[in-house]
């Protein structure tokens with residue numbers, strides 16, 4: 001007989017932020033909920049609309065992870081349909097072929113692999129420290145410890161670093177499945193107790209750049225935070241790096257276990273000092289806003305809040321458009337309900353927000 005397919009839920013890829021993140025959140029949720037989705041007007045908000053190679057590779061990875069089928073998946077495409085099947089554990093490989101970010105491949109694949117019947121090894125190739133994406137060090141040092149609060153456990157082996165424009169990086173991520181995710185509360189900022197980081201050069205670039213980025217970042221942070229020892233290690237990447245690159249990431253820890261970061265990458269014609277200052281200012285801005293997460297972690301946690309069983313609460317600074325977009329998609333594709341409330345603290349005259357989520361309580365039927 002003819003199998004009647006339920007009509008795919010339609011996701012408008014042009015809403016709000018209108019970028020690649022809509023694809024990742026909706027594809028991962030389709031995979032986990034087992035419901036087909038059709039994404040239209042892909043990246044209509046961007047100057048080069050449609051699927052870029054790295055987005056396509058991410059969608060293909062998810063489709064492979066869930067034994068699904070992907071229709072309309074070609075570079076430039078403005079519409080795709082994903083029909084998911086059973087989530088498969090084991091080995092999966094994805095290669096952006098460029099400096100397209102491995103962290104963003106993980107962003108779409110990780111939630112899916114959590115709902116497999118056994119552990120997964122994801123071999124992800126591309127840029128490890130790329131623009132407009134989390135540096136892999138962010139994923140390991142900031143995202144990973146916070147995700148552990150949700151019950152998410154993964155291991156990331158950085159085999160090779162890769163930078164713009166060549167890419168060539170490789171990470172192998174081992175993901176353990178979960179029965180369900182726990183809700184998380186992060187509402188107490190506490191005091192900043194530790195600031196540390198790394199400033200790197202790779203390839204033909206001189207070590208002095210690493211030292212200059214580090215020194216400029218330390219000077220910038222010192223102006224505002226005087227009482228802490230700041231250790232930003234200058235590093236020369238040797239064998240485990242492909243091509244030329246330089247950059248910096250600085251992390252801050254609070255007494256209550258919050259983590260924040262500021263980061264930047266070198267570009268042709270930009271002084272190392274400026275790269276260091278940019279990262280330091282990003283970190284300071286995120287510390288000053290008195291939230292429990294930085295401006296990037298905010299949007300990256302939304303899908304986990306939406307899947308968790310129970311109520312999560314996270315204090316943030318200004319809610320980003322990326323976060324609002326992820327919430328919009330999560331509410332469309334799951335039973336999760338989010339509310340954002342403003343909280344004014346008269347003493348510090350700072351305004352923060354609490355993002356509260358009654359999660360959908362996704363349960364792994366394979367465990």
Ligand SMILES: Nc1ncnc2c1ncn2[C@@H]1O[C@H](COP(=O)(O)OP(=O)(O)OP(=O)(O)O)[C@@H](O)[C@H]1O
Nearest residue numbers: 019020021043046132133134135138263296299300
């Ligand atoms: N400096 C940074 N540190 C940590 N995370 C970052 C940083 N910059 C960007 N991100 C994260 O990377 C993701 C970028 O998503 P976004 O949709 O903007 O990019 P994209 O997939 O490259 O698509 P598009 O090309 O359409 O913008 C977000 O989750 C954001 O939080």
